[in-house]
Amino acid sequence: MGAPLNTGFQMSTPVFKVDRDPDRCIQCGVCINQCANEVHHMDNDGWMWIEDEKCVACQRCAVLCPTRAISITDFPVIYRENSHWGSASIREIYRQAESGGVLLTGMGNPRPYKSYFDHLLLNASQVTNPSIDPLREPMELTTYLGNKGSLITETEKPFLKLKVPIMFSAMSFGSVSLNVQKSLSAAARDMGTFWNTGEGGLHPDLKEFGSCAVVQVASGRFGVHPGYLENSAAIEIKIGQGAKPGIGGHLPGEKVSEEVSLTRMIPAWSDAISPAPHHDIYSIEDLDQLIETLKVATGYRKPVAVKVAAVHNIGAIASGIVRAGADIVAIDGFRGSTGAAPMRIRDNVGIPIEIALAQVDSRLRDEGIRQQASLVAAGGIRSSADVVKAIALGADAVYIASAALVALGCHMCQMCFTGKCNWGLATTNPGLSKRLNPELGIQRAKNLLAAWGHEIQEMMGGMGINAIDSLRGNRLMLRGIGLNPQELDLLGIKSVGD
């Protein structure tokens, strides 16, 4: 059994160094009142001091400092590194030797694995056909998600209509503040797309945003009740998450406030732990039953999505999910983010979304069942170019979460699990969560979608395409750069120059 040491002594030096330029500091105290980690201090006699070891480099103080007096750098004392033992490895061992615990972390996999999006290039029209100017010509981004069927004569299945092929991915109330959900839900509504409740129920304040919500049913069943399912646009069964495939959700007790507890229907201030598997899904036929159950429960009026993490055998898994009756398959790549995950899982489990997506799309086409379900790609989408690439690889739409949080102010400090998010996002502390004014948040999120929408239109216009439908699975619009033949084959694309 691990146990904390009986000393406050720490082997490691601070990770970051916080510098205050005395020539610029006016002792206004903004840094002090804004740092939830209590890095900055001022004594009654005006003496200011800093605790570097508490700094997580969230940049809140540096951004708000009116005189730009604060700078945060890597702490200059480096470990005696070698190419195998990096300073992070060493520091993590110190931490574990002191705590005896699993290392927790937040946000997405930061390790330098290959990012395939960065090895894909897009096409543009030259001479043989005209590019289309999106400022002068219509440029359609409208996307429908669901089981399209193959024939017009079939009864139409329920679907989601997106005005922009980007949805906000699952972030539960609890992992993020209510103001984050208020921002994203209203932005989704205004922009004609959808947000996702995550596994945390729907807060009463957000009832009116149920019609643009994908409500999640996950292994903990937190917040799930008939009214929750009914007040939704679609239901998503969450099997796995890209940041932590194979393990359940974990909301640390510090974030389970009274409101969170009511919304999730769990005790306050206790850890909310979703089981690793759904205990009613031990195989694919069980998934079939749960999908059918949810459809019956909502009168076949709502599409049911299944979200899985991108893992090794994703093609076959996705095929099984479609055959089990899912209308939408969401695949979450290994760059996907989380509010809290064991670091080793986040950094070492799963596969890239680009490869997974290409494999799933091809597999479903090979099996002739691609029309039966829409594909939503998630996990590490950073820009409109990533969106275009994902759609060209075969996605119908994408989920964004990290990008949405960054739009709301996230500075990627990866400390979501502490509940002390200085930007008021990954926290339920009222004093911190008020730092996101939804009025601003809504506009920022809307701006992001609008900006990406414009950029997608520009790229489509360049390719001579004026409907996003014609980009979907249009892999001729992609070329690989710096990829080996096997990677090109897996992605189903040609190399640049070919």
Added chain:
Amino acid sequence: MKVISVPEYCLGCGLCEIYCAAQHDGYDGNVLKAYKRGQPTPRSGLIKFSQISWLNTCMNCDDAPCLNACISGAVKRDEDGIIYIDENRCVQCYTCVMVCPYGHAQPSSKSGRIIKCDLCRDSEGIPACVSHCPNAALKLVQGGAEQ
């Protein structure tokens, strides 16, 4: 016009006061110069009231008590409806202070004369406190408060 606070989203960070002070007295918004070279004085004070806070700005009341009470004509209203202080006329009787329901108009610690929010009427654009609030907790709105 007036600046109103949204206490629900006021962080109490105090940037409004800092930028307010730096906008007046000829500092022209230069915070560093104002605080390193001068004695900047904010026109509006931040009130931290238990869990919440707000900036105590002037409501530019329609029937402004300060304007009615001023014995020397130092409190004036301009063509935009902004109430401001003609410092040269202020005799420091503090009658305006005594009648302002918000406790907004206050004597300057430097001159003893009254200073108050004038919506940065001498500068371009929206008031400094509004434009520098990191959380949109301050808004410039039309209309004055009833008194």
Added chain:
Amino acid sequence: MKYVIIGGCIAACGAVEGIRSKDAQGQIIIIDGEKRGAYTRPLISYFLSEPSKYSDVDYRSPDFFKDRAVETIKARVELIDRPGQLLNLDNGEQIEYDRLLIATGASPIMPPIPGADQDWVKSFYTIGDAETIDRDIEAAREVVVIGSGLIGMKAAEALFKRGLKVHLVEKESHILPRQLTPGAAVSVHRHLARQGLDIITGEEVAVIHPDHQIELKNGQKLSADLVIMAVGTRPNVELAVAAGLEVRQGVVLDDYLRTSDHKIYAAGDAAETLNVISGKQEVMALLPHAHREGYQAGRNMAGMDELDQGSIPMNSVKLLGWNICSAGVTGARDGELLSWYSKEQLLEIKVRENYLIGYIAINMPEVAGPLTNAISKKIPAAAGEWQEFVERGPSLATIPSAYWQVLRRLEANGSN
């Protein structure tokens, strides 16, 4: 509609604004016996202290009346002919009115002290008085000010600033008896005395001898080149009395600021208006009130039927660097007295059943405005909140939350 206003000062200006806020066309005539137009009476002490700096004491811009199409007649009214709705002027003219406002103001009281009729015994009430005194003190070294009300105190301060030796004689037991409690008066007294003012309280002037000796009732003698009489004012109600209107101390008004003749209104220092704390009609001769009453009377004369909201006694004065604000009830009998003080600061509040009914704030301008308003708007606090306000240290952040809620600063949406 033809409006006539007797008097041309603060209440008259308010009335013009009030009438014009509803009636842009009606004829307005002001009959003003003063040589000078509307000026700010409290400024005369500033003028006296530094005439070159404070020569401009006008209340409104020179074109104020002209811009509002107001005709001014420099004359005195001799008689109000109510049945005929006529005014007889001392220049022989007769003016008809549809609505009449009596804004005749007040006059200083000259007590019957032997020797008070000498020409070096002055009142200090008009700009004319101030100009005369300014001339007379060129050669003077010592002055006695009788009365330590606001006028007396400001006169004493102005003369002190001019370099004269000032003796202040107050018959009550402490200075500013209408504004301060004995306790609060002590600190102000000390502050002024430390600066060099000679203050004699609980004493009266018996005789003003022609040899410039001023003899007190206790036999003490003061010498002075000049004596300033500042023992108070009395409403100018002679016209109202002669016209048969109801008059007590001032002209008696109903809730709409009408006299017993509903075509005739009154406002300002000559009138009795509602003191919201006492609930009684009183003469509260204060500049902000004069303007407010004039404004309200003007609106009602122009056809509105708006109840006068009343007001409270309040004062703000600065004496040799110290600011003293007081409002509401300061007398000893009413409510619970809570006090807070630190170096050169003092706050006394009077609380009755969670309502603030009075305060004295010395060098505490931060909280004065909200306290005044809490009294005049009768905003109740929760039990114990006023006590907490004092115990935690008075500031805007410790003012009872109920107050801010009424001002809508604590609402969730924060909008006004």
Added chain:
Amino acid sequence: MKLREGEVRIPSGCAIAGILNRSGQRFNGNTIISCIANMHQRSNGLGGGFAAYGIYPEYAEQYALHIYYDHEKAREECEYYLNHNFNIALQGPVPLRRQAKINNAPIIWRYFALPKEGRLFQEEIDIEEFVFRSVMYINSSISGAYVASSGQNMAAFKGVGYPEDIGEFFRLDDYSAYMWTAHGRFPTNTPGWWGGAHPFTLLNWSVVHNGEISSYSTNRRFLEMYGYTCSLQTDTEVITYAVDMLMRRHGLSMEDTVNVISAPLWEDISDDNQARLRRVYSSLLLNGPFSIIVATGNGLMAINDRIKLRPLVAAEKGDCLYVSSEEGAIKVVEPSPDRIWSPGGGEPVVGLLYGKEKLIEPEPKIICAQSA
């Protein structure tokens, strides 16, 4: 090694033209040759071709399979396959006029044939589907063989060269048809392969096309899910298959087919059927610049992409309907038409033989998606 068309996708510009006599009166190939020759500048000598309807009245019930062979071995292999599956009424080389401007022609044979009853019974499919699958098989599995056309009472004549020279080469003045379509090509490299020329045909369908379908990969991958093998990598092939799938296999009306391939903008869609069509067949929206003429034995339909990025002109004179890339080409053969107009984007020009109501009939069977 240079890849031939079918192994590489080649963008090209083009001229197209079509003439239909709605009363069914036949006329020889000189008219359409004059028409397409007028647009000489729109081709570059690297591809030209024609589709002719009504040319084989004596074998009207037979499927006229025009097949190109790279070598005799391919012919042997293909004929072995045909003999196994079809009863062949007549076979032989297509009459040609050898002349200097046309080189490197493949071996060109034609077969008038009907599927063997026994084979149809074995496969449990209808006759058209059988022919369709046979064509797919020959094109994808018999090396060096390529089916140029496979319809009834019609044929495609196409090759590498200017269209007027190709017409000369195929002796089109010897044929009479009630409907001709033509194509002149401007590919951006040297395909040198006759199979890659237009029109592209399948069963009675023929398609001539000017443009580049930016949605090619999307359309192709969708069609491949339904058993279409896109061996040519040409846009025209994809268009033909799309129309075949929608109209023949899924039984959509002509209007609905247009609502798929040249779908109106979402903002212009008001009725739910149109919206539904876009949702189900969003992957068959032909995106990018094109003008096409789709023909069957019943008539033709000419249509532009939905924002009209390529030229298309139509004209009428008496029983005759003319469609062309350029007005001038129509005026060459009909100097005074009754009506001449330029159809808007996504607005079809339809011409049918008198008495016909649809491009294909009888009511087609609906054949569902099949797994590979």
